[in-house]
Amino acid sequence: MSELKVLRTRAPRLDAPAKATGRAKYADDLSMPGMLHAAILQSPLAHAKILSIDVSKARKLPGVKCVVTAKEAGLVRYGVSPARYDETLFAYDKVRYVGDEIAAVAATDPAIAMEALELIKVDYEELPAVFNMWDAMKEGAPLIHDAFPGNLNAEVHQEFGDTEAAFAECDLIVDHTFRNKRQDAAFIEPHSCLAVFDLDGKLTLHTSTQVPHYVMRTVAMVLQIPVGNVRVVKPYVGGGFGPKCEATPLEMSSSLLAKITGKPVKMTYSREQVFLHSRARHEFYAEMSLGVKKDGTMVALRNKAILDGGAYTSFGIATVYYSGSLLGGPYKLKAMKYDGLRVYTNKPACGAQRGHGGVAHRAAFEQLIDTTAEKVGIDPVEMRLKNIMTTGDVTINELDMSSLGMKECVEAVRDHSGWKNKKGKLPKGKGIGMACGFFVSGAGYPIYRSDTYHSTVVIKVSEDGGIATVLTGSAEIGQGSDTAMAMIAAETLGIPLDHVRVISGDTDLSVDLGAYSSRQTLMTGHATKEAAEQIKEKIKGVLSQAMGCDPNGITFADGRVLFNGGPGDFEKIRTMYIKEHRGWTDPPSGDYLTFREAARLAYLQLGTLVGTGKYKPPRLGGTYKGAAVGTSPAYGCSAQVVEVAVDMETGEITVEAMTDAHDCGLAINRTSVEGQMQGSLSMGLGECLFEEVKFDSRGRILNSSLGEYRIPTALDMPKVKSIIVESHEPNGPYGAKEVGEGAIMPTIPAILNAIADATGVRVNELPVSSERLFRAIKGVDKYEKK
Amino acid sequence: MKVSVNLTVNGEPVEVAVESNRTLVQLLREDLGLTGTKHGCGLGDCGACTVLLDGKPVNSCLVLAVQARGREVFTIEGLAENGNLHPIQQAFVDRGAIQCGFCTPGMILSAKALLDENPKPTEREIRTAISGNLCRCTGYQKIVEAVQEASENMAGKEAGSHE
Numbered sequence: 049m050s051e052l053k054v055l056r057t058r059a060p061r062l063d064a065p066a067k068a069t070g071r072a073k074y075a076d077d078l079s080m081p082g083m084l085h086a087a088i089l090q091s092p093l094a095h096a097k098i099l100s101i102d103v104s105k106a107r108k109l110p111g112v113k114c115v116v117t118a119k120e121a122g123l124v125r126y127g128v129s130p131a132r133y134d135e136t137l138f139a140y141d142k143v144r145y146v147g148d149e150i151a152a153v154a155a156t157d158p159a160i161a162m163e164a165l166e167l168i169k170v171d172y173e174e175l176p177a178v179f180n181m182w183d184a185m186k187e188g189a190p191l192i193h194d195a196f197p198g199n200l201n202a203e204v205h206q207e208f209g210d211t212e213a214a215f216a217e218c219d220l221i222v223d224h225t226f227r228n229k230r231q232d233a234a235f236i237e238p239h240s241c242l243a244v245f246d247l248d249g250k251l252t253l254h255t256s257t258q259v260p261h262y263v264m265r266t267v268a269m270v271l272q273i274p275v276g277n278v279r280v281v282k283p284y285v286g287g288g289f290g291p292k293c294e295a296t297p298l299e300m301s302s303s304l305l306a307k308i309t310g311k312p313v314k315m316t317y318s319r320e321q322v323f324l325h326s327r328a329r330h331e332f333y334a335e336m337s338l339g340v341k342k343d344g345t346m347v348a349l350r351n352k353a354i355l356d357g358g359a360y361t362s363f364g365i366a367t368v369y370y371s372g373s374l375l376g377g378p379y380k381l382k383a384m385k386y387d388g389l390r391v392y393t394n395k396p397a398c399g400a401q402r403g404h405g406g407v408a409h410r411a412a413f414e415q416l417i418d419t420t421a422e423k424v425g426i427d428p429v430e431m432r433l434k435n436i437m438t439t440g441d442v443t444i445n446e447l448d449m450s451s452l453g454m455k456e457c458v459e460a461v462r463d464h465s466g467w468k469n470k471k472g473k474l475p476k477g478k479g480i481g482m483a484c485g486f487f488v489s490g491a492g493y494p495i496y497r498s499d500t501y502h503s504t505v506v507i508k509v510s511e512d513g514g515i516a517t518v519l520t521g522s523a524e525i526g527q528g529s530d531t532a533m534a535m536i537a538a539e540t541l542g543i544p545l546d547h548v549r550v551i552s553g554d555t556d557l558s559v560d561l562g563a564y565s566s567r568q569t570l571m572t573g574h575a576t577k578e579a580a581e582q583i584k585e586k587i588k589g590v591l592s593q594a595m596g597c598d599p600n601g602i603t604f605a606d607g608r609v610l611f612n613g614g615p616g617d618f619e620k621i622r623t624m625y626i627k628e629h630r631g632w633t634d635p636p637s638g639d640y641l642t643f644r645e646a647a648r649l650a651y652l653q654l655g656t657l658v659g660t661g662k663y664k665p666p667r668l669g670g671t672y673k674g675a676a677v678g679t680s681p682a683y684g685c686s687a688q689v690v691e692v693a694v695d696m697e698t699g700e701i702t703v704e705a706m707t708d709a710h711d712c713g714l715a716i717n718r719t720s721v722e723g724q725m726q727g728s729l730s731m732g733l734g735e736c737l738f739e740e741v742k743f744d745s746r747g748r749i750l751n752s753s754l755g756e757y758r759i760p761t762a763l764d765m766p767k768v769k770s771i772i773v774e775s776h777e778p779n780g781p782y783g784a785k786e787v788g789e790g791a792i793m794p795t796i797p798a799i800l801n802a803i804a805d806a807t808g809v810r811v812n813e814l815p816v817s818s819e820r821l822f823r824a825i826k827g828v829d830k831y832e833k834k
Numbered sequence: 835m836k837v838s839v840n841l842t843v844n845g846e847p848v849e850v851a852v853e854s855n856r857t858l859v860q861l862l863r864e865d866l867g868l869t870g871t872k873h874g875c876g877l878g879d880c881g882a883c884t885v886l887l888d889g890k891p892v893n894s895c896l897v898l899a900v901q902a903r904g905r906e907v908f909t910i911e912g913l914a915e916n917g918n919l920h921p922i923q924q925a926f927v928d929r930g931a932i933q934c935g936f937c938t939p940g941m942i943l944s945a946k947a948l949l950d951e952n953p954k955p956t957e958r959e960i961r962t963a964i965s966g967n968l969c970r971c972t973g974y975q976k977i978v979e980a981v982q983e984a985s986e987n988m989a990g991k992e993a994g995s996h997e
Contacts, residue, residue: 060927067935068923068942070870070910077869234970236874236882237936286872286936287970319875526934526971719930719976726973727933754879754968762961762974 053606054539055782058719061531062550063284063524072284075240075256076316083242084113084154086302086315087161089168090324091143091150094394094747095177095190098142098150098170105167106153111160114309115168117151121304124270128294128399130496132202132361134193137270137300142175144192144359145394146747147324152301154313177394179747181333181356184391192359192392199392201357202365204674206372208444209383214348218339222420225336226412228796228814229740230356231329232322233401234759237286239325240316241299243306250277251307255299258288258523259562262495264555266295267303282553285525289731290401291327292525293564294362298325323741323752327399330367330390331356332408338416344424346379346417346435353388353409355398362399364390366495366677370405373678375413376443378454378486378685379435384444394747400564402731403487403792411736414483414797415810427471428801429462432484432687439775446670450682451785453711453775454484457687460709460771465689471805477696479806482689485793489713489777489786490567492668492679501662502567504558505575507537507583509657512629513647516541516583517549521560522572524552527788528720529568533576535716536781540580542604543643566786569716570682571663573781578661583647586657590650594621608640615640621649665779681779684786686710688729688794692802699822701803703733707769708794713777713785722770724787729768732795734760738815841902843868844912852899859883859894861902862909870910870939874968881967884940885909891947893966910939913946921991922946922984931980933971941967945981954985 066072103115118140125133139148151168155161178184178192184199192199215221241255251273257263260280268275285292298315306313317325332355339348353371357364372386403410421431433455441449461482462468470480494500506519518537524530534548541548551557560572584604591609592599601612609618618641625645626635636642651657669679691705708725715721738758742750751757776783796814804810809824822828836851843866850865862868862885871894874882878893885894886908913920919927922945932938941964948955948963955963960981961974969977 058930061930061932063935064927064932065919065923067932067938068910068919068926069914070868070939072935073869074872074936076873077863234968235934235936236880236968236970237872237934238874284935286874287934289970316873319877319879526936528933723930723933723972723976726975727971728973730973731970753877754875755877759968759970760973761965761968762978763965765974767957768973768975 052539054535054545055714055716056718059531059535059545059717061528062534063530074237074284074286075242075254078242078254078283079314080242080244080312083312083314084156084305084309085158085161086152086154086305086313087165088149088297088301089151089165091139091146091148093143093172093174094146095175095192096143096172097175098139099173100171101151102169103151106164109160109164109167111156112153112164113156113311114154114305115151115164116301116304116308120308122272124272126266126270127361128363128495129361129365132365135360137297145396147396148359149297152305154305154309177747179393179395179743181354181391181393184393192394196392200389201361201392202368202390204368204372204386204388206672206674207385211348211350211383211385214383215339218347219342220423221337221339222416222423223337224412224416224419226334226408226415226812228332228408228411228735230331230398231401231735231739232326232741232757233289233291233328234754234757235287235289238317238319238322239292239296239298241302242312242314243302244312245306245310250279251303252279252281253299253303254281254283256285256292257282258292258525258564259294260521260523260553260555261559261561263295263299267300270300271304271307280555282523285523288525288563290404290564291399293400294327296325319754320752323749324396326358326396327362329401329407330398332371334409334412336412336416338420340420340424342424344421344426344431344434346381348383349375349381351375351386351409355390356393357390358393358395358397360397362397364398367400367405369674369677371409373445374406375409376445376447377449378437378452378484380437380441381444395743402728403789404565406487407792407796410485410793411796411800414794415800418801418804419810428482429458429467432458445678446675447678447683450779451713451775451777452683452685453773454685456773457685457709457711458484460773461687461689461707464769464771465707467689477694477806479694479802479804480689480691481798481801481805482687483794483797483801484685484687485790486683486685487786487790487793488565488678488680489570489682489684489780490680491565492665492681493676494561501559501664503560503572503575503663505572505579505661506558507579507659509583509647511651513644513651515547515549516543517551518576519557520552520572521555521558522552522568523563525563527563527724528717529563529572531720532569532716533572536573536576537580540577541584541643543607547607566788566790569784569786570780573784574663575661577781579659582659582661583657586654587646587650590653591646594649604643607643609643609646610640621645682713682777682785684710684712684790686791686794688798690798690802692799692806694803694806694821696807696825699818699825701737701816701818701821703766703799705766708791709771709773710787710791711773711775712787713780714774714783715772716784718772721772721787725770725791726768728791729795730760730765732792733764733799736796736799736814736816738817740815837900839900839903841904842906844909854900856899857895858897858899858902861899862894868909868911872936872939874936881940881944882937884943884967886943886947889947889950891944910942913942921987922949925980925984925987929976929980929983931972931976937967937969941969941977945984949985949988953989
């Protein structure tokens with residue numbers, strides 16, 4: 049790998065100077081002359097019939113330009129998975145949660161728009177509501193969607209191998225139950241968009257999204273606009289983490305209002321609306337049994353899940369599948385059984401969030417491994433090493449671990465944390481714990497059934513040959529994908545990184561499914577590499593003719609062109625270039641032909657120099673029902689060791705140290721990889737110790753602010769030791785794979801295992817507040833299923 | 835009814851007519867077009883709208899525009915000089931302290947307020963100084979490292995200027 053020039057470095061991000069100076073424009077920073085401001089009316093009730101909606105007073109308010117309800121918007125059903133389109137833009141027959149959208153207003157001023165909302169009169173007939181999954185499943189529970197009896201939104205039943213027989217041959221079976229809480233993604237930038245309709249009926253939607261492509265399709269479908277007339281442009285995005293992975297009522301109603309008024313329409317969610325829209329982490333209940341041999345060999349796993357989905361499906365079908373499929377590794381099992389239910393409740397819909405579907409069940413499983421190791425009498429690290437998968441293994445549910453540095457990760461965190469000197473040797477109140485996890489490098493299939501490419505990329509070289517511009521629909525949302533693509537392009541073209549520009553996040557540029565399932569490094573990366581290679585081939589063809597040499601002898605490095613490893617006789621080309629650019633300030637110089645001169649020559653022969661690349665995964669996974677969810681061309685994996693101190697009198701927990709190793713394949717940008725690892729740990733720490741969206745008895749969120757819903761601050765995070773493990777991934781561009789989500793997998797169970805080590809008690813419910821831990825230490829309450 | 839307010843923004847005198855309920859962040863973003871100051875919550879919880887008011891970091895969503903009358907407001911747009919990044923900005927770029935970037939302007943200004951007062955802060959002092967600025971992307975580690983690096987570089991520069 050030593051020949052790499054750009055990849056594996058710590059190159060500063062391309063967008064960092066713009067962001068550091070406040071020049072980077074986010075959706076709410078955009079404005080246009082004559083722009084209207086929009087606002088949405090949301091239900092104050094959790095479950096109610098809509099008897100009538102009267103917007104006449106709102107329409108008469110001076111400054112109000114348009115009011116829309118389901119009457120204007122129509123009743124096109126949409127959602128994420130076509131199998132569960134259960135939403136309409138506006139509620140028309142009933143509302144299903146506090147926050148359900150009923151109407152939208154566009155006015156000349158934001159304050160007028162808000163005032164108009166108050167003038168809309170809605171008559172409701174309140175219905176009985178259900179606020180937790182247990183009540184929702186009871187016989188006779190209020191029905192939230194007529195088409196889903198028992199409020200059962202989705203169920204999954206999978207068995208791999210003969211579970212019963214496998215358990216029968218076990219020496220020991222250990223059970224565990226676990227429950228997390230609804231988490232909010234708490235990205236710092238609230239959703240915002242600006243919708244512009246041209247007079248020829250074309251919509252341009254500037255929006256804070258992770259998935260311009262899917263937003264384009266959903267907006268076109270819901271508003272009944274030809275999809276070719278919809279362009280979605282993503283400005284800089286202030287974090288997404290999953291909930292910005294689907295089209296929002298904000299985007300659709302702004303587009304509708306722009307269509308009707310013919311004016312640009314802008315809307316931004318308040319922080320409370322971000323909580324109400326939610327689409328963040330589900331509350332999961334997990335029930336699990338692990339069967340092992342006397343020596344700690346894992347044999348069989350039984351896993352049950354119940355998910356509190358909220359009022360709509362969102363990503364929920366995928367979520368409930370992931371809770372099962374992502375437990376197939378990284379340990380070898382003979383048999384695995386999974387039963388999952390996703391249940392509707394009268395709360396905001398949950399969806400995808402970092403580590404989609406896998407986080408809570410991974411937390412349960414990794415605790416179960418620790419309790420099992422204790423019963424068997426072996427060290428938790430040894431227990432894991434004994435059962436771990438390695439490169440080339442295929443999980444019981446047919447996921448192909450084409451590269452897997454899991455063992456290297458475990459050994460790295462063991463050795464860098466001083467595990468051997470600490471485990472079992474710390475005083476009461478101090479504890480150390482570890483856990484593992486793995487995650488997909490991009491979903492194997494698109495959300496809608498299609499043979500589409502997952503990524504296409506165009507690279508265009510400037511007229512003078514000096515700059516390569518990468519054009520991609522992929523979404524830079526803060527994770528660093530623009531920089532990663534620039535680095536891949538620079539490496540492939542053999543030019544310095546600052547000779548590459550990236551224009552991204554625009555559906556007019558290329559097809560890209562977007563920033564979700566940790567897919568862009570691998571998938572957009574492949575397409576970028578292919579586009580760059582195509583350009584290189586074109587240049588080589590032209591050069592070989594001009595120089596009368598074999599194209600195979602031509603190589604590119606550091607912006608220079610080498611002919612059979614040497615400079616070659618390029619004088620004629622240089623002279624011509626300099627003549628063409630007489631008076632310019634930067635004539636090419638040096639002992640080698642530059643990429644710029646070569647690309648200029650290619651342009652003179654071929655016209656604008658363009659390369660295109662494309663990627664879609666091969667057919668992946670098994671043939672059983674739901675086999676698609678969990679498939680990926682590659683899997684990242686990680687291990688973490690956490691050390692905690694617990695005040696045994698108060699239950700207060702301090703996370704004192706975290707050691708994290710992640711196998712991301714080849715690390716495209718080492719700084720960005722560490723950034724993803726450290727950010728994942730912080731989000732996991734928050735979910736483990738204090739994050740919980742709370743509701744009152746009528747389904748209203750009690751803590752819909754970043755003051756009352758507490759996420760980690762700089763004072764909550766310890767110093768993290770980040771270790772990058774680089775296996776070679778045969779299916780990744782230059783051997784690269786994911787880091788963005790997999791890194792969160794071990795965090796919660798590693799903390800919980802450390803707490804158990806420190807206190808001798810296990811807490812089976814998140815968040816582990818000091819009160820909850822105090823009560824557990826004192827034996828006040830044990831977790832009981834309601 | 836609008837009232838007239840005179841203030842200094844990034845060293846330049848500004849006179850504006852504002853509604854009395856208008857906040858400083860609205861004045862900066864909407865009236866003056868200084869969108870580098872971000873609006874994340876409107877409640878003083880997230881710190882994205884941090885600006886310096888007479889050198890002290892404040893949540894500009896909690897300050898009324900009229901309260902800035904006669905005072906000096908310093909925003910992220912005022913930090914880079916002659917196209918050169920300020921050492922804190924440069925350190926944020928170099929150390930990978932920026933991901934989505936939405937917290938960055940506020941974070942950098944909190945760091946500046948700290949370093950103006952305490953040029954050689956401890957790690958704990960840095961973490962305390964930025965604890966009112968929420969970041970969901972980075973886990974704060976590279977931000978802390980960037981502030982440490984900026985502190986060292988600025989100290990070096992100062993020592994150099996005395997030579």
